[in-house]
């Protein structure tokens with residue numbers, strides 16, 4: 001089973017077609033994210049499922065950021081607004097001067113502003129060639145570009161575009177493409193508007209008109225027109241001339257969703273806590289010595305949406321994780337995954353096969369480390385689609401993965417959104 005998954009992975013990686021095209025624009029704040037087109041017929045019943053390594057970073061992770069060019073002023077502005085995300089996401093951007101970096105930023109690669117999506121930033125990039133920029137499947141080039149930033153750029157524009165591109169780099173998609181959105185486009189006007197800045201109909205289709213659906217990991221909760229991930233459009237592009245605000249700050253929902261994806265979990269002992277301002281005391285009290293509890297840190301989590309269990313002959317999701325356990329000798333842990341609708345309702349279990357103590361759908365697997373410091377690689381857990389107990393049709397869902405010791409959650413990877421399209425039987 002394991003070797004099958006690995007061969008699937010390399011096969012799909014070879015087949016993935018990436019076709020970035022770039023905005024040539026001055027008045028619309030556009031960008032590209034990755035456009036990954038699965039070039040392989042789905043073998044599973046779940047027609048939209050696509051095997052992909054997880055694109056979300058691990059909560060608490062250090063993400064190194066390096067500028068490939070640009071002057072000190074524009075670099076300082078990008079850094080300033082990128083760091084805004086750190087207030088709401090448990091992510092640590094570390095700006096490095098040299099050496100490897102997960103996010104590599106150029107100001108000169110082309111005239112557009114764009115970013116690769118989530119962890120793809122660490123494994124894909126654009127390099128400059130004589131014939132313009134070119135895609136490479138490694139980290140030698142830029143993963144993000146700010147083509148219209150210069151010393152005269154207004155503050156608001158630095159803020160809007162930096163927040164937006166770093167939103168992509170953290171794993172957020174375009175909000176105007178949220179499938180829960182109900183914008184009545186004036187389609188021909190949309191094509192004409194973007195054609196003026198050199199976009200083909202295909203590009204306008206993929207960056208503006210198309211709604212989510214082909215990607216299994218997406219952030220598509222409740223539609224939020226105030227999101228920083230939403231483009232601005234002039235009213236004539238929408239039937240009835242509905243107003244779309246020009247957003248340049250994080251909305252309440254942007255903050256909420258990124259905190260869900262990268263939670264500041266009180267229980268995650270590996271995350272350093274901020275100092276607490278203690279009230280002054282006259283008699284210093286020695287804190288009792290706490291025995292150090294177990295700590296767990298994830299290094300990778302991925303999900304195969306075309307998982308299959310040979311024993312039960314069921315289709316499902318296969319989760320594969322790498323993590324370390326410290327101080328966990330001979331203690332029993334539960335690796336548990338909980339499933340919810342995108343707006344946060346736990347999926348209800350009725351047949352008591354895959355369920356939690358509260359009656360919601362979940363899957364778990366117990367393990368007991370045989371060493372004080374144990375490393376788990378390729379820890380697998382399978383969730384059959386049938387046991388999600390949802391009707392046929394398209395569903396916006398999310399899951400969260402946690403490792404528990406008794407009633408205490410020791411570590412969590414936060415929420416990951418996904419879409420499931422379960423075909424209705426004829």
Ligand SMILES: [Zn+2]
Pocket residue numbers: 030031032033164168174
């Ligand atoms: Zn964008």
